[in-house]
Amino acid sequence: MGTPLGDFVRARRDSIQPESLGLPDRGRRRSPGLRRSDLAARAGISVEYxxxxxxxxxRNPSIAVVNALADALALAPSERDHLRYLAKITGGVCTAHTRPAPASRQVRPSVLETLRLLEPGIAMVTNRLGDLLAHTGTFEAVTGGSGLLDTDPPNLTRYVFTHPGARTFFADWGDIADELAFDLWHAPSVENSEWFTAELAPAAGPDFTRRLNQHTVPRRGLLRLNHPSGHELRLHRETLELPADAQQLVVFLPADEHTTESVAELRHQARNPLRAIS
Structure with a gap:
């Protein structure tokens, strides 16, 4: 049985073309990517290890080995962070058979006040499990009719992988699905991530499982939405980490004048106040 750390190292090795690292092309091979012997040599470890x-x-490689693998794989900074994180949780995987409690859904009053100050902007508070904990009225206007806020409690990850309208609402559904699957690895705790995965996997099916295990670090580019009213929205995203709460404050900014006008029209039609969900 593999581990998240081993899966990530193997996936990155398979994705690297030897010539990109200045290694000779040794002809056809049974599997794509970098040979295990070449990676071991670059990292200064044995092939057997x-x-x-x-x-x-x-399950417990040293920090020096983890850093050597990151160098040998020529990982980007975000990928290095993910490798170190996987090394940490792989060495301390929870083996208890008791069902862990879900993550806290409480939002601090000062964070709610920050959301109020952001009105009439588009903003939400979430965690890496995808729980929508609070949002501005304009966020509700922008997502209105999509089905995202119809469940109680609403969860973005569950919506993306199980709601029939999600693939239409998110113009780049595959990229968003990759982001949300990746974020489960950085959920408030390993236990909470396992708890949520146990709830989601049976409903989401193999597409979710495949994305969860591919360990692709997402780029998080422009967010494109197809609003049910016919508006096409293009939004930049700014994410502010709230580490003490294991939550995130995400602010969405119109990327063009057309989106600015569309958001204003949707806000005028909805006229929804700030909503906290707990």
């Missing part, structure tokens, strides 16, 4: 890591038989 790298095999144990990839197969999940070594």
């Amino acid at each position: 790298l095999t144990r890591i990839e197969q999940g038989r070594d």
Whole structure:
């Protein structure tokens, strides 16, 4: 049985073309990407040790080994952070059979006040499980009719993977699905992530499981929405981490004049106040 750390190392190795690292092309091989022997040599470890890591038989590599693998794989900063995170949770995987409690859904009063100050902007408070904890009235106007806020409690990850309208509402559904699956690895705790995955996986099916295990660090580019009213919205996203609460404040900014006018029209039609969900 593999581990998140081993899966990520193997996935990154398979995605690298040897010539991109200045290595000679040795012709056709059974599997794509970088040979295990080449990666081991670049990282300064044995092939046998790298095999144990990839197969999940070594769950506690040293920090020096993790950093050497990051260098050998030429990882980007965000990918290095993910590798270190996976090394941490792989070494301390929860083996308890009791069902962990879900993440807290409480939002601090000062965070709610910040949301009020952001009105009439588009903003929400969420966690990495996708729970929508609070949002501005304009956020509700922009997502109105999509079905996102119809469940109680609303959850963005569940919506994206299980709601029939999500693939239409999000113009770049695949990119958003990758983001949300990736964020589950950085949920408030390993236990909470496992709790949510157990709830979601049966409903979301193999597409969710595949994205969860591919460990692709998302780019989080422009958000494009197809509003049910016919408006096409293009939004930039700014995410402010709230580490003490294991939550995030996300602000959405119109990327063009057409979106600015469309948001104003949707807000005028809805006239919804700030809403906190707890």
